[in-house]
Amino acid sequence: MIAIPWFKESKQYAVLRSNAMNFAASELAPVADELENTVDSPAFWKVVEKAGSMGMLAALVPEKLGGEGVDPYSLCVALEECAVESAGFAAALLFHNAALVPLIYADKKELVEEFSSGRPLATTATAGKVDLEGERLRGKATFVFNVLEGCPVLLFPGSPAGHEVVYVKSDYPGVEAKKDPYPLGWRVSSFASLELAGAEPYFKLKEFQREAKLSTERALYLGLAAISVGIARKSFEKAYAYARQRYQGGKIIIEHQAMRMMLARMLCGIEEGKAAIRRACEVEELAPALIAWRRASNNACQAAMDGVQIHGGYGYMRDYGMERLMRDAKYCQMFPASEEEGLLRILEMVEERC
Amino acid sequence: MFHKDLGETGKRLFRDFPVLRMLWESGRKKGIAELVETVRRAEEFKRNYALPYALELDKRMEEEPEYFDWEIMRQACRYRFLSIFIPKQLGGSAGEFMVTNTSLLMDELCSGCSGMALAIGAHSLGVAPLVTSGAMGHWDRILGEIVEGERKMEPVTMAYAITEPSAGTDVEEPEFLEVAKLSLEARKVQGGYVLNGRKCFISGGSEAKYVTVCAALDKSRPLETWTTFLVERGMKGFSSPRVELKMGQRASHAAELLFEDVFVPDSHVLGYEGDGMANGILMIMAASRGPVGAIATGIARSAFEHFLRWAKTRRNGKRPIDEDRIRMNLADFWGMIQENRGLYMSNAMLGDSIFGKVLAAPVMVLTLSLPSFVRTNKVMNDFLNSRYGKAMVNAIMRYYIKDEDITQLLETASLAKFSCSDNAMELCSRALNLMGPDDSEERRWVEKAYRDAKLTQIYEGTNQLNRLVVNNVRFEETLKVEVPRPFKKGVVS
Numbered sequence: 001m002i003a004i005p006w007f008k009e010s011k012q013y014a015v016l017r018s019n020a021m022n023f024a025a026s027e028l029a030p031v032a033d034e035l036e037n038t039v040d041s042p043a044f045w046k047v048v049e050k051a052g053s054m055g056m057l058a059a060l061v062p063e064k065l066g067g068e069g070v071d072p073y074s075l076c077v078a079l080e081e082c083a084v085e086s087a088g089f090a091a092a093l094l095f096h097n098a099a100l101v102p103l104i105y106a107d108k109k110e111l112v113e114e115f116s117s118g119r120p121l122a123t124t125a126t127a128g129k130v131d132l133e134g135e136r137l138r139g140k141a142t143f144v145f146n147v148l149e150g151c152p153v154l155l156f157p158g159s160p161a162g163h164e165v166v167y168v169k170s171d172y173p174g175v176e177a178k179k180d181p182y183p184l185g186w187r188v189s190s191f192a193s194l195e196l197a198g199a200e201p202y203f204k205l206k207e208f209q210r211e212a213k214l215s216t217e218r219a220l221y222l223g224l225a226a227i228s229v230g231i232a233r234k235s236f237e238k239a240y241a242y243a244r245q246r247y248q249g250g251k252i253i254i255e256h257q258a259m260r261m262m263l264a265r266m267l268c269g270i271e272e273g274k275a276a277i278r279r280a281c282e283v284e285e286l287a288p289a290l291i292a293w294r295r296a297s298n299n300a301c302q303a304a305m306d307g308v309q310i311h312g313g314y315g316y317m318r319d320y321g322m323e324r325l326m327r328d329a330k331y332c333q334m335f336p337a338s339e340e341e342g343l344l345r346i347l348e349m350v351e352e353r354c
Numbered sequence: 355m356f357h358k359d360l361g362e363t364g365k366r367l368f369r370d371f372p373v374l375r376m377l378w379e380s381g382r383k384k385g386i387a388e389l390v391e392t393v394r395r396a397e398e399f400k401r402n403y404a405l406p407y408a409l410e411l412d413k414r415m416e417e418e419p420e421y422f423d424w425e426i427m428r429q430a431c432r433y434r435f436l437s438i439f440i441p442k443q444l445g446g447s448a449g450e451f452m453v454t455n456t457s458l459l460m461d462e463l464c465s466g467c468s469g470m471a472l473a474i475g476a477h478s479l480g481v482a483p484l485v486t487s488g489a490m491g492h493w494d495r496i497l498g499e500i501v502e503g504e505r506k507m508e509p510v511t512m513a514y515a516i517t518e519p520s521a522g523t524d525v526e527e528p529e530f531l532e533v534a535k536l537s538l539e540a541r542k543v544q545g546g547y548v549l550n551g552r553k554c555f556i557s558g559g560s561e562a563k564y565v566t567v568c569a570a571l572d573k574s575r576p577l578e579t580w581t582t583f584l585v586e587r588g589m590k591g592f593s594s595p596r597v598e599l600k601m602g603q604r605a606s607h608a609a610e611l612l613f614e615d616v617f618v619p620d621s622h623v624l625g626y627e628g629d630g631m632a633n634g635i636l637m638i639m640a641a642s643r644g645p646v647g648a649i650a651t652g653i654a655r656s657a658f659e660h661f662l663r664w665a666k667t668r669r670n671g672k673r674p675i676d677e678d679r680i681r682m683n684l685a686d687f688w689g690m691i692q693e694n695r696g697l698y699m700s701n702a703m704l705g706d707s708i709f710g711k712v713l714a715a716p717v718m719v720l721t722l723s724l725p726s727f728v729r730t731n732k733v734m735n736d737f738l739n740s741r742y743g744k745a746m747v748n749a750i751m752r753y754y755i756k757d758e759d760i761t762q763l764l765e766t767a768s769l770a771k772f773s774c775s776d777n778a779m780e781l782c783s784r785a786l787n788l789m790g791p792d793d794s795e796e797r798r799w800v801e802k803a804y805r806d807a808k809l810t811q812i813y814e815g816t817n818q819l820n821r822l823v824v825n826n827v828r829f830e831e832t833l834k835v836e837v838p839r840p841f842k843k844g845v846v847s
């Protein structure tokens with residue numbers, strides 16, 4: 001690994017980063033391939049358990065509600081480090097943690113306890129269209145990860161107004177999970193769309209729906225930005241190491257300027273992503289988080305694609321682990337909203353304030 | 355023949371490629387009708403076979419990377435895609451415009467499934483050196499067998515093997531080959547050569563009955579001794595021990611080839627000793643990188659067509675296409691596709707003006723119109739495979755195919771290759787960003803296209819290498835295709 005020399009953090013975060021990095025290296029890295037190939041494996045639950053013991057399963061929930069009570073930046077640090085070894089696992093953790101955010105507004109300790117018990121993980125479903133009609137959920141939630149038997153799913157119904165934050169359980173009558181074992185990226189957790197045909201909510205937030213929704217979204221966008229940075233870092237590390245050992249055109253390829261340019265661009269991308277995240281964590285607003293997400297995920301996609309390119313044909317093959325980064329990075333860019341929808345929301349957020 | 359005889363396919367092609375219409379109007383009706391017919395067959399393949407099956411096969415390949423679906427090749431037989439590079443006189447389906455035909459075929463097939471298209475295209479890539487080297491001594495036997503197999507729906511395929519584990523970019527450019535670290539070596543022995551070493555990432559290498567293989571006769575002088583061989587499945591010591599699990603274009607295998615003391619007879623040198631870089635590589639790249647641009651374009655079209663369908667589908671009461679963000683991008687995407695087509699067509703048309711001359715040359719027409727028993731009779735066959743026979747064929751080829759033409763063709767090919775593949779990658783990537791986390795069949799297709807497109811920036815020389823080629827040919831004039839004299843002394847020391 002090469003350390004980026006100008007990157008400095010306060011002691012608090014540096015300690016946190018180093019713990020997360022150790023966790024990723026010792027617990028995640030050895031099983032990363034296995035997690036990718038088998039959803040719901042014993043290895044996955046072992047890592048989840050360990051993550052739980054480190055407070056990563058209720059990271060944003062205040063201590064009084066039984067959580068870890070860390071700030072969003074700390075969660076970003078942890079997710080970034082996990083994503084270096086397994087973006088899929090980091091995404092699973094993020095969707096779980098984001099799903100717990102409304103519970104802070106609900107002040108529901110028992111739900112926090114139940115959801116963060118470690119198995120199954122909770123999840124957040126932001127895509128698709130779901131409505132609450134006469135106390136029944138109808139519609140379809142798409143792009144839902146972590147979908148296992150009995151998993152609590154956080155939904156944001158579009159109507160009626162005032163009922164924006166609802167939970168359902170994935171095995172409730174009226175919920176049908178259509179699983180897809182081969183999503184493009186984030187293979188670690190089980191991927192599905194949920195068809196809701198009159199399912200009863202498990203829990204509804206009565207107050208602060210708007211705030212809870214915005215906070216959840218903010219956590220999601222920041223988290224995805226952090227995962228993107230993790231992917232970009234791993235892409236850089238792998239490509240840099242490969243470029244220093246691959247010999248082509250009479251020299252090791254890192255001596256070809258075309259390769260150096262791609263590597264340098266990766267460094268810029270990583271730094272841009274990190275800076276945007278740090279900035280976005282300083283203000284409790286959604287727009288900067290959206291900006292950080294766009295920056296970081298675009299850069300991660302570019303970095304992973306360049307990483308594959310630097311590996312030549314080897315980059316295209318599963319065994320080398322580079323193509324996985326390219327697939328994972330793409331989902332960071334496409335989720336939880338399309339690029340332009342994200343972009344337009346930035347303007348809307350500003351307009352709302354004017 | 356009238357426009358209307360070309361049917362819907364002709365109508366579409368004339369609209370997408372006005373240059374074809376111009377050629378038609380100026381009298382090249384036969385050649386154009388052949389192109390239209392190829393595309394019509396490709397459309398049928400796409401509709402009846404590729405679209406209903408591609409996603410399922412893609413998944414299956416992920417679970418069973420070793421699996422190969424021979425039905426792809428049987429279907430290819432049915433539509434006569436396996437003989438697309440084989441002259442008509444030998445029973446093949448190559449038209450008057452061979453390179454254009456191949457490019458249009460690739461564009462159309464890849465808009466269905468680029469993995470299947472690669473399985474078919476890699477075979478033609480394997481056939482190409484056999485044709486362009488003028489190795490007539492093998493034409494009737496091997497090309498005849500391919501044509502016969504095609505007729506009987508019992509596919510016989512070829513592959514093209516130049517990449518080695520530690521030399522990918524290096525084998526594609528003379529300057530780099532000189533300093534390459536090679537694995538495979540062909541040692542001259544009595545009556546032939548003994549090959550030892552490995553090739554990797556060879557598309558279709560695990561299925562091919564015949565493989566055209568480039569190897570150095572002396573690893574310390576690779577450029578000077580680079581030679582093309584015809585290796586046959588069943589030759590002792592030749593095997594394909596493994597295939598890769600690829601990110602995309604999965605329907606075709608990328609295989610490792612292992613050579614353990616494989617004896618290859620003298621007659622199986624395609625061209626002659628030491629002409630491998632010019633004849634075995636640069637000539638092939640000049641004719642095939644354009645079609646790779648067409649592959650990328652087909653993949654982009656696949657993404658585009660599914661994206662368009664998605665955009666026009668009403669969901670939650672709205673059609674995405676009613677939004678500016680979609681409309682602006684759709685127009686951009688179409689622009690990229692048409693830009694690509696301009697690039698690969700320039701290459702294809704230049705290619706056909708060069709190769710067309712040889713195929714139309716009286717001596718070639720005469721030779722090809724002889725009954726096959728004349729060419730295959732032992733005396734004639736021995737002559738064609740002998741030094742003198744090869745020198746004669748070489749002289750004919752050189753008369754019609756000039757080094758500077760191939761150099762120019764190489765430039766257009768490399769330009770088409772990197773531009774089309776970069777556009778394809780960008781189109782697929784942007785389309786996915788626009789779709790976002792939408793759950794639709796169309797998204798799965800665009801995701802596949804995104805995975806598939808990446809390969810087009812890597813194979814047939816990475817896009818970096820292809821950019822260097824354009825520099826070296828056009829701006830610096832340091833890269834010139836120079837076919838060495840036949841049987842130059844000192845190739846084998």
Ligand SMILES: Cc1cc2nc3c(=O)[nH]c(=O)nc-3n(C[C@H](O)[C@H](O)[C@H](O)COP(=O)(O)OP(=O)(O)OC[C@H]3O[C@@H](n4cnc5c(N)ncnc54)[C@H](O)[C@@H]3O)c2cc1C
Pocket residue numbers: 246248249253256257258259309310311312313314316476513514515516517519520521522523524526530554555556557558600608809812813814815816817818819
């Ligand atoms: C799926 C697949 C199918 C294939 N099919 C075939 C086939 O049928 N037959 C066949 O022979 N080959 C085939 N190939 C091989 C393909 O052509 C090579 O992968 C390609 O040429 C790149 O070589 P490489 O993988 O060794 O990468 P390398 O040459 O090692 O390149 C690594 C990186 O270094 C860069 N680089 C290398 N040299 C230079 C330089 N001098 N200046 C600047 N940058 C440089 C490259 O651009 C790349 O980014 C296939 C490959 C794949 C992935």
